[in-house]
Amino acid sequence: MKFGTKVIHAGIEPDPSTGAIMTPIFQTSTYVQDAPGKHKGYEYARTKNPTRSALEKNMTALENGRDAICFGSGLAAMDAILKLLKPGDEIVSNNDIYGGSYRLMTNIYGKFGIKSHFVGMNSTKDLEDSINENTRLIWIETPTNPMLNIVDIRKICKIARKKGVLSCVDNTFASPYLQNPLDMGADIVTHSATKYLGGHSDVVHGVVIVKSPELAEQLRFIQNAVGGVPGPQDCFLILRGIKTLHLRVQRSCDNAKKIAKFLQSHPKVDKVYYPGLRSHPNHKIAKRQMKDFGGMVSFDIVGGSLRDAHKVLKGTHLFALAESLGGVESLIGHPASMTHASIPKKDRLRVGLTDSLIRLSIGVEDVDDLIEDLEKALSNI
Numbered sequence: 001m002k003f004g005t006k007v008i009h010a011g012i013e014p015d016p017s018t019g020a021i022m023t024p025i026f027q028t029s030t031y032v033q034d035a036p037g038k039h040k041g042y043e044y045a046r047t048k049n050p051t052r053s054a055l056e057k058n059m060t061a062l063e064n065g066r067d068a069i070c071f072g073s074g075l076a077a078m079d080a081i082l083k084l085l086k087p088g089d090e091i092v093s094n095n096d097i098y099g100g101s102y103r104l105m106t107n108i109y110g111k112f113g114i115k116s117h118f119v120g121m122n123s124t125k126d127l128e129d130s131i132n133e134n135t136r137l138i139w140i141e142t143p144t145n146p147m148l149n150i151v152d153i154r155k156i157c158k159i160a161r162k163k164g165v166l167s168c169v170d171n172t173f174a175s176p177y178l179q180n181p182l183d184m185g186a187d188i189v190t191h192s193a194t195k196y197l198g199g200h201s202d203v204v205h206g207v208v209i210v211k212s213p214e215l216a217e218q219l220r221f222i223q224n225a226v227g228g229v230p231g232p233q234d235c236f237l238i239l240r241g242i243k244t245l246h247l248r249v250q251r252s253c254d255n256a257k258k259i260a261k262f263l264q265s266h267p268k269v270d271k272v273y274y275p276g277l278r279s280h281p282n283h284k285i286a287k288r289q290m291k292d293f294g295g296m297v298s299f300d301i302v303g304g305s306l307r308d309a310h311k312v313l314k315g316t317h318l319f320a321l322a323e324s325l326g327g328v329e330s331l332i333g334h335p336a337s338m339t340h341a342s343i344p345k346k347d348r349l350r351v352g353l354t355d356s357l358i359r360l361s362i363g364v365e366d367v368d369d370l371i372e373d374l375e376k377a378l379s380n381i
C-alpha cells in the first residue's frame, strides 16, 4: 500500500457493531467480561483501548514497523524509551536536540545514574570517541530545531549496530511522510504527534514505533506499568489529523521552499537555514534521506539586533507568535527567548542560535499571503 492510502486505511476498520466508518471514541475505563478472564481482548483502558489500538496499527504501517505504542505526549513517549536503560548506562545524542529532550536526559535521568553525552554528529570521530562500553542508546534528532541541521541516519545507525548500541530517531520534524528511520537501520523511531501527525494544534500526544518484537514487548510493559497513556479522544484527533498528513506536509514543504528563496534574496535577511537550499551544509544528506525538505525555516536578520528581531516578530499578522510547529497555520517564533531560553547563551551562540534568529513553522495557507506578511514585517526594520 502506498503512503497516501495508508494514512487513510491502514489499521482502520469500520466499527463492527454499527458500521461507523470513523473509529469511535471508546470513552471507557473498563470492559465487561463474560466470565472471569473471558473477555474480548480488552480488560482495562490503561492497558488497551480500541481507539488507541487503531492509531497504533496505523502508525505501525506509516513507519514500516512491527508495533507502535502511544503516550500522552512526545516527552512521555521519550520517557518510556529511556526506561529501557538502567543506572550506569550512557546515552550519546546529537548536541542540538529539542530542549525538552535535553532536559529529560540531563535533569531527570541524570539523577538516576544515566549519563548523556552531546556531540556534533557530522563528525564520525566525535561520535565514536563518545561511545564506550556503557553506551546503550544513540539518540538522533533530524532535522534539528531551530538550526535545521541534518544527521545522516544510515551512517549513524550503522555505527550503533556495529557497537551493539540501540539507535532511536526523533522523527517529529520530518514526519513519516518525509522519512522512515526504521527503513534506514534505526531500532526505534519516536514522534511528538502534537506536531505534524496531529497537524491542527489541538492535541498533545506521542508515539514510539519499533521493528523488533522484544523491544515492542518491553515498551508495552513500560506503557502499562508506568501508565502515561493518551485518552481516546486525543487518539481520535491524531487519527483524524493523519488522514491528511501527506497533503499538509507536502504543501508546507512547497510553501517553505518558496519562502526560503524569498528570504534568501531579501536585503534585510542575513542567513537562511533551510535544508532544501543548495547552500545548506547538509543539503546532500537531506536530499538522500528525505522525500522533501520539510516545513521549517529559520533565518537571521542583518545586523543581528534583538530590537530588530522583535519588530519582525511583532509585525506579522498571519504568522502567529507561538511555540510549537507542524500545524496547518503558520507560526513565527524567537528561539532565544522562547523554545531555547533554558539553554545558556554561550551554548546557544556556539551553534548559531543568535538573539536575532527567527524560526518559522510554515503552514498550508496560500504562499503569496505568507510572503506578503513577511515582507511587511521585514519592512519595519
Ligand SMILES: *Cc1c(COP(=O)(O)O)cnc(C)c1O
Residues within 6 Å of the ligand: 073, 074, 075, 076, 098, 100, 101, 141, 145, 170, 172, 173, 192, 193, 194, 195, 204, 205, 206
Ligand atoms: C515538541 C517536541 C517534543 C516533545 O513533544 P511533546 O508532545 O511536546 O511532549 C520532542 N521532540 C521534538 C523534536 C519536538 O518538537
